[in-house]
Amino acid sequence: MVEWGVRIMSATVRRDGGRWHVSFTTEVERVERMPAQPDSVVGVDVGIKHLAVLSTGLLVPNPSHLAAARSRMRTLSRAMSRKTGPDNRTGRRPSKRWERARARLARAHAQVANLRRDGLHKLTTRLTAEHGTIVVEDLNVTGMLANRRLARHVADAGFGEIRRQLAYKTVWNGGRLLVADRWYPSSKTCSACGAVRTKLALSEREYQCQMCGLLIDRDRNAALNLAALAAEFDTAGSGPVAARGADRKTRACGQVALKREPGTTPVGQTGTVPPQGRTTDHALTKAHSR
Numbered sequence: 001m002v003e004w005g006v007r008i009m010s011a012t013v014r015r016d017g018g019r020w021h022v023s024f025t026t027e028v029e030r031v032e033r034m035p036a037q038p039d040s041v042v043g044v045d046v047g048i049k050h051l052a053v054l055s056t057g058l059l060v061p062n063p064s065h066l067a068a069a070r071s072r073m074r075t076l077s078r079a080m081s082r083k084t085g086p087d088n089r090t091g092r093r094p095s096k097r098w099e100r101a102r103a104r105l106a107r108a109h110a111q112v113a114n115l116r117r118d119g120l121h122k123l124t125t126r127l128t129a130e131h132g133t134i135v136v137e138d139l140n141v142t143g144m145l146a147n148r149r150l151a152r153h154v155a156d157a158g159f160g161e162i163r164r165q166l167a168y169k170t171v172w173n174g175g176r177l178l179v180a181d182r183w184y185p186s187s188k189t190c191s192a193c194g195a196v197r198t199k200l201a202l203s204e205r206e207y208q209c210q211m212c213g214l215l216i217d218r219d220r221n222a223a224l225n226l227a228a229l230a231a232e233f234d235t236a237g238s239g240p241v242a243a244r245g246a247d248r249k250t251r252a253c254g255q256v257a258l259k260r261e262p263g264t265t266p267v268g269q270t271g272t273v274p275p276q277g278r279t280t281d282h283a284l285t286k287a288h289s290r
């Protein structure tokens with residue numbers, strides 16, 4: 001069965017981190033697809049310890065070897081700093097050892113990036129093929145990157161990249177992506193009774209509700225809250241979420257022809273309605289606001 005036709009428009013070859021890369025610009029005709037469970041909703045809490053925690057209770061681990069590759073990257077980086085590098089003021093040329101160390105480090109960098117991208121693609125492909133509705137947070141990634149301690153973790157987990165992939169893959173698979181307003185307190189809200197805690201330290205890995213006594217993994221709680229937003233969105237037509245990716249209009253179009261790299265698929269944001277109480281900051285963003 002031919003599922004879709006592809007026409008290659010152009011190809012670009014480049015060398016990066018000791019590897020050759022070929023990028024193709026293609027025109028793709030896709031048949032209309034449906035997720036395996038069109039009516040199912042999944043909340044995705046993108047994590048630091050795990051790649052993601054789903055409202056279904058599934059923990060998606062970080063790609064294996066990622067930690068090892070990162071540690072190797074640090075070692076190589078230190079090794080390089082001990083060698084004689086170039087000096088623009090004196091015009092000193094870098095040593096052969098420095099050049100070799102730099103090449104090794106570049107390869108290690110590329111390996112880490114590849115592992116991460118691979119893990120994210122597997123996750124987003126699985127999610128969009130399975131579930132009709134995916135709900136994620138709109139994290140203030142720029143604000144988080146300003147915090148140095150978390151910056152590496154955030155960059156590694158690829159919050160923005162997950163969102164980007166989900167946006168175009170939901171279009172491809174006939175599902176939809178809902179993005180929670182960035183002020184929605186998904187971590188601080190009790191997924192059982194709806195009570196909102198005023199404080200939740202980043203170090204608290206368990207969510208404990210003072211109202212109903214619920215004790216649950218922090219990320220799982222957040223994922224459940226995100227999933228619950230979908231029902232709110234469907235009854236109110238808005239709420240603290242914005243539809244992105246395949247909204248009704250897009251789906252009605254049927255086949256979607258893409259004449260560019262998948263990442264550049266425009267994603268429309270429709271009607272974000274901030275919930276009451278903008279001061280109830282998200283626990284993560286709050287930790288970095290200083």
Ligand SMILES: [Zn+2]
Pocket residue numbers: 190191192193194195209210211212213214
């Ligand atoms: Zn509760």
